[in-house]
Amino acid sequence: MVKKVYGVGIGIGGESLTLKALNILKKVDKIFIPISKRGKSSVAYELIKEYIKDKKVEELLFPMSKDKDELKKCWEENLKKILSEEGEVALITLGDPTLYSTFSYMWKSLREKGVEVEIVSGISSIFAAASLLNISLAEGEEKVCILPQGKDLDKYLDDFDTIIVMKTKNLENILKGLDRDDLTIYLAKRLGLEDEKITFGSPREINFNEFNDYLSLAIIKKERR
Amino acid sequence: MVKKVYGVGIGIGGESLTLKALNILKKVDKIFIPISKRGKSSVAYELIKEYIKDKKVEELLFPMSKDKDELKKCWEENLKKILSEEGEVALITLGDPTLYSTFSYMWKSLREKGVEVEIVSGISSIFAAASLLNISLAEGEEKVCILPQGKDLDKYLDDFDTIIVMKTKNLENILKGLDRDDLTIYLAKRLGLEDEKITFGSPREINFNEFNDYLSLAIIKKERR
Known part of the structure; x- marks a missing residue:
């Protein structure tokens, strides 16, 4: 054996x-x-x-x-x-x-x-994405949550400083309807592979359809203005 | 420069x-x-x-x-x-x-x-702790949150499958009052150092005072029974 x-x-x-x-x-x-x-x-x-x-x-x-x-x-x-x-x-x-x-x-x-x-242990794609996107996942007393398939996203948008959505092929469906100016969405897909891609912007600016891949994730951050 | x-x-x-x-x-x-x-x-x-x-x-x-x-x-x-x-x-x-x-x-x-x-990127202590403790942080559709200093812990105990409390010297104060049978608490401190330590158990069983160290964290998991 x-x-x-x-x-x-x-x-x-x-x-x-x-x-x-x-x-x-x-x-x-x-x-x-x-x-x-x-x-x-x-x-x-x-x-x-x-x-x-x-x-x-x-x-x-x-x-x-x-x-x-x-x-x-x-x-x-x-x-x-x-x-x-x-x-x-x-x-x-x-x-x-x-x-x-x-x-x-x-x-x-x-x-x-x-x-x-x-x-x-290995480097989770969440951390690999944050470093490539040049952002902090959290600082000080900021709270973070990870929602697979964006489960209950609406419920937590006000509460959490950073929300990670992963384990889905359909980031577009989950995120495109977010009609809020206080959010910046950071996207990463297929990190480490030849066709890796990152982008960021407000929910209205972003072209989601290139990120409909199972090996993709979104980091949603509330901007302090 | x-x-x-x-x-x-x-x-x-x-x-x-x-x-x-x-x-x-x-x-x-x-x-x-x-x-x-x-x-x-x-x-x-x-x-x-x-x-x-x-x-x-x-x-x-x-x-x-x-x-x-x-x-x-x-x-x-x-x-x-x-x-x-x-x-x-x-x-x-x-x-x-x-x-x-x-x-x-x-x-x-x-x-x-x-x-x-x-x-x-580096291996976050969250992942190092999970591997040492032989647990999954999340499976399937389970939701995870990270609460620095255990901020708003009571509010999220029912909602999240896994809650990580870190960035505090006072895990004991934050966790000892959790009077629930459906939780298992996993603790890790000073990972990688000579005096590293892990333990787990129900909130009532655990001896928290050895884990009052800034380089410590707790992973709280709801057990499915």
């Missing part, structure tokens, strides 16, 4: 890798890389392949599906593949493994089977 | 450094390290000194004071020191430079003077 599984956050890839992540990727016997569709290449692998050229890698299918039976079948297959390894392996994930990772289920199942799992 | 200033997040130090952070720390002409009191050593420096043994470093005083005049005087002095450099320099900061960093003011002032500033 597999000896140890590392859940390695790769941040936005490239130099955003931590020393720990790189050391682990270099020492493990195999690296499992996630794909969302058979035949499609792995974004996570693309972002770090320069560092793991001679490593044994194996794809695991994690479909972007809402069909619970299909998902369960894939997860069990993936679990079986990981368990059947002999040595230490890593499973890589974009960003950080503790924030909206598809693999939380995997870590739990592995631990239930008595397998040692170690989570290795 | 200084050519370029890197605001480098060092995460929790050690192997949590990113490749980018390390490359920049190695190439700059000088590294500015923050101290909170004259004569006191720099926590940020302690956490990465093994990697920058031969580098020129200089201390900058950022006091933990609420006296605005004193703060302003220190900031202006620090700004002058940075501006008077000749080449490229780095200013290191714990965690990530965009989340509650004392230096946000510094980046802004430098940019206003026409200096190029590049922010380099």
